[in-house]
Amino acid sequence: MTDTCVDCGSDLAAYEPVYVSETTDGERDPVGGFCNYACLSAYIDEAELTDGAACTWSPD
Numbered sequence: 001m002t003d004t005c006v007d008c009g010s011d012l013a014a015y016e017p018v019y020v021s022e023t024t025d026g027e028r029d030p031v032g033g034f035c036n037y038a039c040l041s042a043y044i045d046e047a048e049l050t051d052g053a054a055c056t057w058s059p060d
């Protein structure tokens with residue numbers, strides 16, 4: 001089985017990939033692998049995953 005980068009589709013065997021999972025109902029839900037943090041960052045920007053997100057939530 002060959003993993004490919006979620007963002008750019010490159011073969012991760014050529015990289016030292018970063019893997020991401022989300023947690024849904026206490027279960028780990030794998031998002032996939034990325035070539036490196038640059039691809040992860042690009043994916044986050046494209047999907048706007050950080051819009052409105054913060055470690056500390058405040059009603060303001």
Ligand SMILES: [Zn+2]
Nearest residue numbers: 005008035039
């Ligand atoms: Zn990539």
